[in-house]
Amino acid sequence: MKPILFWDFDGVIFDSEAQVYQMWHQVMMAKGAEFSLEQFRTIFEGNSWAKFQEYGAGETEQKEYSKLESNRFSIDTPKEEFPLFPFMDEVVNKLSEKYWNYIISNNQRSVIEAFLHHHKMREKFKYISGREDWRPKQEKIIECLEEVDQDPTESWFITDSVGDVEEAHDIKVQSLAVTWGYHELQRLQKSNPTKIVIRPKEILEIL
Numbered sequence: 001m002k003p004i005l006f007w008d009f010d011g012v013i014f015d016s017e018a019q020v021y022q023m024w025h026q027v028m029m030a031k032g033a034e035f036s037l038e039q040f041r042t043i044f045e046g047n048s049w050a051k052f053q054e055y056g057a058g059e060t061e062q063k064e065y066s067k068l069e070s071n072r073f074s075i076d077t078p079k080e081e082f083p084l085f086p087f088m089d090e091v092v093n094k095l096s097e098k099y100w101n102y103i104i105s106n107n108q109r110s111v112i113e114a115f116l117h118h119h120k121m122r123e124k125f126k127y128i129s130g131r132e133d134w135r136p137k138q139e140k141i142i143e144c145l146e147e148v149d150q151d152p153t154e155s156w157f158i159t160d161s162v163g164d165v166e167e168a169h170d171i172k173v174q175s176l177a178v179t180w181g182y183h184e185l186q187r188l189q190k191s192n193p194t195k196i197v198i199r200p201k202e203i204l205e206i207l
């Protein structure tokens with residue numbers, strides 16, 4: 001039985017920031033609200049729902065956004081629309097020899113599935129939890145760990161955002177922060193992750 005390794009998806013595997021920001025910008029503009037890239041990035045610093053509301057996005061905008069997103073990233077969308085960070089297929093592949101890879105994401109499951117299908121990575125992930133299950137990531141991670149009796153302090157969550165690092169801290173799971181996603185090195189450092197890497201293949205030196 002292999003240990004579980006937890007993965008965030010957007011900003012770690014899927015280079016989605018430009019497209020996700022563009023769609024959110026479109027939704028907010030339609031509402032007449034400002035939405036800068038910096039505001040967008042603060043969404044992922046924790047309590048994203050409260051932040052969204054503060055910026056003027058309620059349930060209607062969330063639904064609007066999800067619709068745009070699932071239209072844009074379907075199984076019929078060309079592969080070019082699903083940029084993979086360099087070497088991340090190789091890194092995931094290598095780690096699947098040692099771990100059961102689990103995705104814990106706030107993206108829609110259908111988008112994750114379409115991405116993995118295009119990059120022929122689906123079978124490298126044993127479990128995918130997406131936005132359909134709206135519970136905090138830490139709750140989902142704890143549930144997965146309890147199921148197999150795995151110690152949180154010996155587990156890792158790979159992520160690109162401060163909010164996720166803080167959730168990992170809360171449940172005493174080690175966090176491996178990557179700097180090629182939504183949050184840059186300086187921002188990540190402040191949240192004090194267990195490890196920070198700046199190149200994808202460095203993950204293999206830690207795990």
Ligand SMILES: [Mg+2]
Nearest residue numbers: 008010011160
């Ligand atoms: Mg992310």
